[in-house]
Amino acid sequence: xxxxxxxxxxxxTLLAGLAxxxxxxxxxxxxxxxxxxxxxxxxxxxxxGVRGVEIWVDEVNANGGLEVNGEKRLIELVKRxxxxxxxxxxxxxxxxxxxxxxxxxxxxxxxxLTAAAATVTERLDKFMVIWSAASDALxxxxxxxxxxxxxxxxxxxxxxxxxxxxxxxxxxxxxxxVDEPFPAGLADGAEAIAEKxxxxxxxxxxYPKGTKDFSLLLQKARAAGADVFFPTSYEGDLISMxxxxxxxxxxxxxxxxxxxxxxxFIEIGDDAQYIYSHTNFHPTINWEVDAGLDxxxxxxxxEKLFPDVSYEPDFQTVLAYGAGVIAGEIIENAESLNAADLxxxxxxxxxxxxxxxxxxxxxxxxKQLKMPFPVVQLQPGKGLVTVWPKEVAVAEPIYPIPGWDxxx
Amino acid sequence: MNELLLQxxxxxxxxxxxxxxxxxxxxxIFGVLRVVNFAHGEFIVLGAYGAYFxxxxxxxxxxxxxxxxxxxxGLMGYGLYFVLVKRLARSNDPEHASLLVxxxxxxxxxxxxxxxxxxxxxxxxxxxDPPFLMFGNIILPTTKLLGLAVAVVVTGAxxxxxxxxxxxxxxxxxxxxxxxxxxxxxxxxxxxALTFGLGLGLAGITGILVSMIFPSFSPFIGQDYTLIGFxxxxxxxxxxxxxAVAGGILFGLAEQTAMVFFSGTVAMLLGFVLLxxxxxxxxxxxFGVQNSR
Numbered sequence: 001x002x003x004x005x006x007x008x009x010x011x012x013t014l015l016a017g018l019a020x021x022x023x024x025x026x027x028x029x030x031x032x033x034x035x036x037x038x039x040x041x042x043x044x045x046x047x048x049g050v051r052g053v054e055i056w057v058d059e060v061n062a063n064g065g066l067e068v069n070g071e072k073r074l075i076e077l078v079k080r081x082x083x084x085x086x087x088x089x090x091x092x093x094x095x096x097x098x099x100x101x102x103x104x105x106x107x108x109x110x111x112x113l114t115a116a117a118a119t120v121t122e123r124l125d126k127f128m129v130i131w132s133a134a135s136d137a138l139x140x141x142x143x144x145x146x147x148x149x150x151x152x153x154x155x156x157x158x159x160x161x162x163x164x165x166x167x168x169x170x171x172x173x174x175x176x177x178v179d180e181p182f183p184a185g186l187a188d189g190a191e192a193i194a195e196k197x198x199x200x201x202x203x204x205x206x207y208p209k210g211t212k213d214f215s216l217l218l219q220k221a222r223a224a225g226a227d228v229f230f231p232t233s234y235e236g237d238l239i240s241m242x243x244x245x246x247x248x249x250x251x252x253x254x255x256x257x258x259x260x261x262x263x264x265f266i267e268i269g270d271d272a273q274y275i276y277s278h279t280n281f282h283p284t285i286n287w288e289v290d291a292g293l294d295x296x297x298x299x300x301x302x303e304k305l306f307p308d309v310s311y312e313p314d315f316q317t318v319l320a321y322g323a324g325v326i327a328g329e330i331i332e333n334a335e336s337l338n339a340a341d342l343x344x345x346x347x348x349x350x351x352x353x354x355x356x357x358x359x360x361x362x363x364x365x366x367k368q369l370k371m372p373f374p375v376v377q378l379q380p381g382k383g384l385v386t387v388w389p390k391e392v393a394v395a396e397p398i399y400p401i402p403g404w405d406x407x408x
Numbered sequence: 409m410n411e412l413l414l415q416x417x418x419x420x421x422x423x424x425x426x427x428x429x430x431x432x433x434x435x436x437i438f439g440v441l442r443v444v445n446f447a448h449g450e451f452i453v454l455g456a457y458g459a460y461f462x463x464x465x466x467x468x469x470x471x472x473x474x475x476x477x478x479x480x481x482g483l484m485g486y487g488l489y490f491v492l493v494k495r496l497a498r499s500n501d502p503e504h505a506s507l508l509v510x511x512x513x514x515x516x517x518x519x520x521x522x523x524x525x526x527x528x529x530x531x532x533x534x535x536x537d538p539p540f541l542m543f544g545n546i547i548l549p550t551t552k553l554l555g556l557a558v559a560v561v562v563t564g565a566x567x568x569x570x571x572x573x574x575x576x577x578x579x580x581x582x583x584x585x586x587x588x589x590x591x592x593x594x595x596x597x598x599x600x601a602l603t604f605g606l607g608l609g610l611a612g613i614t615g616i617l618v619s620m621i622f623p624s625f626s627p628f629i630g631q632d633y634t635l636i637g638f639x640x641x642x643x644x645x646x647x648x649x650x651x652a653v654a655g656g657i658l659f660g661l662a663e664q665t666a667m668v669f670f671s672g673t674v675a676m677l678l679g680f681v682l683l684x685x686x687x688x689x690x691x692x693x694x695f696g697v698q699n700s701r
Binding site for chain 2: 179205206207208210211212213215216217219220223234235236237239240243244246247248249264268269404
């Protein structure tokens with residue numbers, strides 16, 4: 001009767017012993033670490049972003065997880081606080097890797113914190129997905145394990161606006177900026193892009209923070225013969241500029257203002273009409289996504305997951321959600337969770353993926369090459385509508401912008 | 409270029425007179441009370457918000473809001489004198505003490521405005537028809553001309569008050585000799601509170617004018633106006649109410665004409681070079697008198 005010999009018993013025990021860890025591994029979660037700023041300068045943007053990552057995690061886990069080497073694995077998001085402090089970011093990312101044993105990381109908010117985190121992930125050889133760091137310098141430091149999944153660098157941000165201007169017939173560009181790092185970076189990028197597009201930069205001028213009167217600057221741009229006006233300043237200065245454009249009867253066939261799509265700018269009334277701007281989250285921007293949720297699905301998921309949050313999802317939420325979706329695609333396409341394999345998969349996916357935030361393409365440095373902020377224009381009777389690029393445009397651009405005396 | 413230069417000169421005078429108005433109220437307070445009002449810019453921005461909400465809630469045009477804001481800010485200044493300024497006189501060094509107190513007040517006001525009005529840039533919904541007038545090839549916005557006219561009237565009225573009325577003469581007497589005026593029976597406290605009220609009332613209406621001419625404002629820009637105010641009064645003469653007018657026009661002209669040839673950043677730098685040159689040549693400013701205390 002006894003058919004189980006000592007040998008078969010031993011073999012069975014050994015097999016069971018071997019099988020147990022395999023069964024355990026099948027349920028092992030993929031651990032993704034990131035920090036959130038509970039306080040400090042970056043708190044609002046950081047928290048907006050993490051909600052996007054959480055929507056992605058919830059969506060993936062609801063569908064049974066990510067498929068890695070033929071097995072479904074759930075995701076565990078390990079969140080820590082960084083209090084908007086770059087020194088703390090470095091310590092916490094080290095702890096996430098060394099003690100929490102995370103498999104990969106999502107970056108914190110912004111270039112400052114991301115740069116601090118990248119030094120740690122690079123040293124400890126972990127892969128990090130970036131969703132909000134726009135500083136060009138970050139991508140020129142030789143980091144091998146970073147990928148900006150959704151945030152294009154500052155130098156590329158003016159691309160869509162200037163491409164639209166060139167396509168409409170703009171030839172001479174006047175670029176003005178307040179003397180601060182981000183607007184100055186945008187202005188330098190705009191100059192390079194305009195020249196690449198074959199446009200002539202007839203005026204490039206900065207002015208100090210606190211400047212109140214722009215009338216002479218506007219007249220200089222007009223006297224230089226500009227048909228494209230491209231100020232890269234913050235919205236307060238832009239409001240003053242557009243008001244003074246009317247007061248001085250200065251009009252350009254194409255005026256692009258970086259922050260003209262904000263509710264505060266639009267609120268100023270008729271003077272805001274016809275101004276071109278850009279944004280990546282608007283009811284009229286609907287990319288044909290081939291991974292993750294589309295705009296409607298995303299809004300429904302946000303509503304379901306954060307019914308009590310008083311803030312609407314914003315562009316940070318969209319960027320972070322898109323970065324999560326791209327991280328998921330990278331993981332599923334990689335041979336392992338090793339940093340080099342993940343980077344290899346990220347490169348292979350480049351130019352082959354479109355998510356809610358737009359089309360994804362990177363170079364070897366991890367710099368995002370696409371994800372354009374579509375160009376919008378405030379049009380009478382229609383409100384803010386997307387006019388460029390053609391894939392997402394819902395209205396024809398009004399060009400040239402009518403003169404002040406030709407408006408109703 | 410000649411056309412732009414001419415435009416720059418005209419712009420310089422107009423903008424300079426608005427700068428002057430910022431400096432005049434600052435100078436009245438400093439001249440009489442020796443109070444370094446570091447919160448001056450925040451009061452100006454508060455005046456702009458006053459006009460914004462008078463328009464949004466009461467439907468008042470910014471021009472009609474001018475007297476209302478002047479009275480409200482005047483009363484606020486009169487009261488604030490007894491809360492903040494009067495006790496500074498007990499300090500060993502009232503000027504330094506006032507600088508610290510007013511710097512603190514500027515931080516508090518900035519934070520309160522941020523809490524109450526949020527960080528968004530706002531703009532008055534105010535237009536004039538026609539929006540501009542042409543003088544040959546020179547274009548002048550009617551809003552600027554109107555602001556200029558109000559600034560001239562306000563400055564003229566202030567000059568009349570200071571030089572032709574008894575309280576005004578008493579005020580100037582305080583600037584000249586604070587102790588002597590008490591001997592002749594002038595109520596220094598009342599007159600000082602009146603001065604602080606006058607200074608804040610002027611700051612309030614300056615706020616309306618600057619928000620008509622430099623259209624956007626936010627809780628963060630108070631320090632910009634304080635800086636302009638101090639440049640103007642140092643150029644014109646510390647404590648000299650009318651010297652600020654000359655200082656304002658000089659600074660406005662230097663800044664705007666430099667902008668014709670250089671970038672705004674360089675133009676501002678040249679404005680500061682002018683300031684340093686005036687301080688080196690005439691340390692008391694163009695209209696200042698040495699040892700006016």
